[in-house]
Amino acid sequence: xxxVRDATLDYxxxxxxxxxxxxxxxxxxxxxxxxxxxxxxxxTGHLRHxxxxxxxxxxxxxxxxxxxxDTAESGFPLFQNVLELRQDAIRARERLEDLxxxxxxxxxxxxxxxxxxxxxDALQKTMAERLYFETVERGGLFGAVSRLETIRHSxxxxxxxxxxxxxxxxYDGTANLPMIYQxxxxxxxxxxxxxxxxxxxxxxxxxxVEPLPGLPNEKLTAPFRAFVENxxxxxxxxxxxxxxxxxxxxxxxPKQLRRFVLGPVYIGGMTDxxxxxxxxxxxxxxxxxxxxxxWTIQELHSQESIPAKRGLWGGTPxxxxxxxxxxxxxxxxxxxxxxxxxxxxxxxVYQAAYAEGVAEEILRGHHVYIASGDHILRHV
Amino acid sequence: MLQTQKLxxxxxxxxxxxxxxxxxxxxxxxxxxxxxxxxxxxxxxxDIENARIQDVLNQQKLMEGNIADLIIGLEDVTEGxxxxxxxMKKFSFSETxxxxxxxxxxxxxxNERVRTTNLGGNLQDLLGKSDTIVxxxxxxxxxxEERYANSEESLKTVIERRKSVTEELKATQARIExxxxxxxxxxxxxxxxxxxxxxxxxxxxxxxxxTEYNEAQSKEQELLAGSQTLERYTSMFQTFVDSLNNQIxxxxxxxxxxxxxxxxxxxxxxxxxxxxxxxxxxxVAHKINTLGSKVDVAAEETMAGIGAAAQxxxxxxxxxxxxxxxxxxxIQRRKxxxxxxxxxxxxxxxxxxxxxxxxxxx
Numbered sequence: 001x002x003x004v005r006d007a008t009l010d011y012x013x014x015x016x017x018x019x020x021x022x023x024x025x026x027x028x029x030x031x032x033x034x035x036x037x038x039x040x041x042x043x044t045g046h047l048r049h050x051x052x053x054x055x056x057x058x059x060x061x062x063x064x065x066x067x068x069x070d071t072a073e074s075g076f077p078l079f080q081n082v083l084e085l086r087q088d089a090i091r092a093r094e095r096l097e098d099l100x101x102x103x104x105x106x107x108x109x110x111x112x113x114x115x116x117x118x119x120x121d122a123l124q125k126t127m128a129e130r131l132y133f134e135t136v137e138r139g140g141l142f143g144a145v146s147r148l149e150t151i152r153h154s155x156x157x158x159x160x161x162x163x164x165x166x167x168x169x170x171y172d173g174t175a176n177l178p179m180i181y182q183x184x185x186x187x188x189x190x191x192x193x194x195x196x197x198x199x200x201x202x203x204x205x206x207x208x209v210e211p212l213p214g215l216p217n218e219k220l221t222a223p224f225r226a227f228v229e230n231x232x233x234x235x236x237x238x239x240x241x242x243x244x245x246x247x248x249x250x251x252x253x254p255k256q257l258r259r260f261v262l263g264p265v266y267i268g269g270m271t272d273x274x275x276x277x278x279x280x281x282x283x284x285x286x287x288x289x290x291x292x293x294x295w296t297i298q299e300l301h302s303q304e305s306i307p308a309k310r311g312l313w314g315g316t317p318x319x320x321x322x323x324x325x326x327x328x329x330x331x332x333x334x335x336x337x338x339x340x341x342x343x344x345x346x347x348x349v350y351q352a353a354y355a356e357g358v359a360e361e362i363l364r365g366h367h368v369y370i371a372s373g374d375h376i377l378r379h380v
Numbered sequence: 381m382l383q384t385q386k387l388x389x390x391x392x393x394x395x396x397x398x399x400x401x402x403x404x405x406x407x408x409x410x411x412x413x414x415x416x417x418x419x420x421x422x423x424x425x426x427d428i429e430n431a432r433i434q435d436v437l438n439q440q441k442l443m444e445g446n447i448a449d450l451i452i453g454l455e456d457v458t459e460g461x462x463x464x465x466x467x468m469k470k471f472s473f474s475e476t477x478x479x480x481x482x483x484x485x486x487x488x489x490x491n492e493r494v495r496t497t498n499l500g501g502n503l504q505d506l507l508g509k510s511d512t513i514v515x516x517x518x519x520x521x522x523x524x525e526e527r528y529a530n531s532e533e534s535l536k537t538v539i540e541r542r543k544s545v546t547e548e549l550k551a552t553q554a555r556i557e558x559x560x561x562x563x564x565x566x567x568x569x570x571x572x573x574x575x576x577x578x579x580x581x582x583x584x585x586x587x588x589x590x591t592e593y594n595e596a597q598s599k600e601q602e603l604l605a606g607s608q609t610l611e612r613y614t615s616m617f618q619t620f621v622d623s624l625n626n627q628i629x630x631x632x633x634x635x636x637x638x639x640x641x642x643x644x645x646x647x648x649x650x651x652x653x654x655x656x657x658x659x660x661x662x663x664v665a666h667k668i669n670t671l672g673s674k675v676d677v678a679a680e681e682t683m684a685g686i687g688a689a690a691q692x693x694x695x696x697x698x699x700x701x702x703x704x705x706x707x708x709x710x711i712q713r714r715k716x717x718x719x720x721x722x723x724x725x726x727x728x729x730x731x732x733x734x735x736x737x738x739x740x741x742x
Binding site: 068079080083084086087158173174197226229230231233235236240248278338 | 496497498503504507508511642643646647650651653654655657690705
């Protein structure tokens, strides 16, 4: 029992460390790679929601019988846990009213410890339950599909149409992976709103733009939201999603679609996938931090668009043709224009991998980040 | 949303039943506690308490049956979802009509239908319901465990009392055995004596012994009646404690079955939904966009097979598949064990279900 409890706490600790290092990367990554600037800015927001969800789960393990983690594929908790967070958010209020106050529980615990010299097991559970429901009630947790948000509303002078940059996040149910989508969509409907006037400061436009929920085009927000809920699976390629979006909304033309997939994460002693990594993380001298976090950024952009035809017997709407990089096998298989793989590992793990000579095979094709204390090493 | 409204009504009915049962068990247990400590052993009181305990046991049986109904009802609702998936796989009537003229067009229509079906809300709903049922079951189980502990204590007290009463009875009977010949002796002495003074003294002794003898006899009858009553009490307590034990085991079975069922359902449901949508969409999208006009799945696989990078990719996929199979087998095995235990205990309820529909007629 104790071994299981320790293993679970280890799991959460490793995930915390991995996310801390990830935060540090994202703070500065935008500076290094201009192209990814926007997506990293978005990802930080969603990552905060994900970390809050992990905090909730950490409270939950104290009073629940079991907590399921997908150790065979992604290393993240099962989709069921994400659904249960939403369930508990609904009944958080009534549960909180049933449970005693935190201060009261704390006093009782102290009394039990000092007066009766007993370990307050049951009170720990009550405290954990209380903290769990309080955190869940505060909201802002990663859900199955998140709200839609527009962070940029601009005007394309060449096409003379407004375009929106929208983003949302989703937790895939089959692969148990958190994903974040970003789309640049041109709107050619007749009532598409123009971007609001921005104040001109002495050195150009001032950049204080509030992100809006939903699309700026009010009428399309609800159907777009329904579309997003149906088409956010990991098993759908970007081509499928973009083509479906193009087809379903004749006035919206997705010009670029990006997907940030966080995972899989490999935790020594817990996850089973990828034999080589597992052997690396479990064998050898006991490493204090033994985890590897990987993520992928997939990108799809449109290379040309077939203009709309209008004729006597009906017409066809404008259609986008997307560029798929057929030179690269991986790109072709996943149906994307570009694919970036990244891996983050702590210093001791990289040293162990290098010493055994497996660093090259494991990390081939990935951009490697090494977390060493407070620094991030790149370009190894 | 399918049949979940009826399930809602059933769940709230069960909740009220649990509350009733909880208060009844409390009353029954209090009564038994009183008996265990009380000094007098009135017959009349016994019958009333017996009836109350019977009541509790019957209520419990009803409760159990109701919860099994809920679980079966939940399974029915899931079957309903299965029907939805079946419908997605088949062609609808209009699609079959179009299919006579153009297979491609019919498939495109079906793909549209599958693509735009939204199934997310149902799964959340199902999880919520099963969570509620599990929490009802767990609450009930904790009540039962508490009562079990208390009843065990009361049972021990009653057994102790019965032992002491039996010992006292034996002692009294032994005294009576002693007194009998002594009385006979004195009677003979009185009959044989001639002296008046001696006679008076002997008569005095005789009356003393006779009083003692009568008292002992009446005490013996009292103790005998008491011992018999306590015996009935003991068997009554024993039944109650045994029944509680059984119910706790049944509760564990139910909770187990429901948790595994929900787990399996979510994984399966998600995978089904994904595979149906993916199959419908990828085909179309790739055909429009990628590698030429006629993209064959086989051709794609061949292309992916080319190159060293792809080979290790496939090896990884194979490893992955094995892990997935193992975990699926594990879930299947646990489900089978829980299913068997469940079927054993509720064979009657299942039988009733086979004959007629359980969750109110559709």
